[in-house]
Amino acid sequence: MxxxxxxxxxxxxxxxxxxxxxxxxxxxxxxxxxxxxxxxxxxxxxxxxxxxxxxxxxxxxxxxxxxxxxxxxxxxxxxxxxxxxxxxxxxxxxxxxxxxxxxxxxxxxxxxxxxxxxxxxxxxxxxxxxxxxxxxxxxxxxxxxxxxxxxxxxxxxxxxxxxxxxxMNLPIHLKESFNNKQDIKIANCVIEIVKKARENGTIINYLDEYINKVMISLQKKAQYELRKYEKAIMKQTKMSERMNRKPVLGDLNLFKGIIEGNLV
Structure with a gap:
């Protein structure tokens, strides 16, 4: 403490x-x-x-x-x-x-x-x-x-x-935000985006709608990054098979957490 x-x-x-x-x-x-x-x-x-x-x-x-x-x-x-x-x-x-x-x-x-x-x-x-x-x-x-x-x-x-x-039933954009550490990271990311938008003078009349737009944007970025990551893993796997050694797969939890709708 x-x-x-x-x-x-x-x-x-x-x-x-x-x-x-x-x-x-x-x-x-x-x-x-x-x-x-x-x-x-x-x-x-x-x-x-x-x-x-x-x-x-x-x-x-x-x-x-x-x-x-x-x-x-x-x-x-x-x-x-x-x-x-x-x-x-x-x-x-x-x-x-x-x-x-x-x-x-x-x-x-x-x-x-x-x-x-x-x-x-x-x-x-x-x-x-x-x-x-x-x-x-x-x-x-x-x-x-x-x-x-x-x-x-x-x-x-x-x-x-x-x-x-x-x-309590939380708003839809935060409904599953606080179930685990991975969700907390994603929720904090959304909070920071909204905070910076307001600091930059963006007028947000309906917070729910704005956060949903942020989540959609994050999902698209996550899907793009996940596809890139999966292609890199496939490439690494093929190279590893040729070299007869196991690939290092890394951690896809952040991308999958967003795409699977943990916050929606």
Missing amino acids: TNKKMTNEDFKYISKFPSLLASRADKKKLKFHLLNQIKAVFGDKFHNLKQGSQDAFEEMCFLSVNRGFFFAKDSHFAEKHNVGKSTINRNLKTLCDERVLVKKYRTSRKQNGFGNVVYFFVDHPYFEYWKEYFEFDEMSNVDSHGNSDDDDNPPESKSESPKLDSN
Whole structure:
């Protein structure tokens, strides 16, 4: 596990990351999916919580829909929903202990310790990307050492709770994105293409349609590269047979993964 703080450059990068969903209906569906993960932790007790606490949870989910994280302080939720800061902090700790959320401390502008906290939803589709980017630990919470600028947000201990599995139907372009490492590489490739397009000023009105176009383009390129690769293997095989030695076939998983529609 890494205990490195989130730099200002990291924070700017994730804050400008492309939104996952375009339509209001999809955003609403994902928000309630994340909220259901919270409700599952509290069980029947959730409905016994103050309305302010329930509203704070819903806002956390709303803020996390686009990119999978939120960074509003506990004081923000407390003041807006008329709930004590200690209650908000206690609820956040519970969600971290149950691995609904993992947290990453930002650098502090006041001292060399830990600054404000960014909370990531484990069950958000983008979490696999953030986990790889920040090198989150598989089973433990992150940044479990150090001090925060906010005294009501002390670092918590590690949690040994298993990672929650997502049962949500993701958008078609990411439906199978996170089943294995090979799929993650392909998904990250698509994410980077969309990100660079937006940075270059491309206007994307319908994200689903744009990503589908990217996937079609990747599939065509993969098919072309696969044909070239297979021809090279055939040529190498013939030469190897002549020289009475086995060919080195290499790895076709990336091309086959795209062509077979692992993301579609």
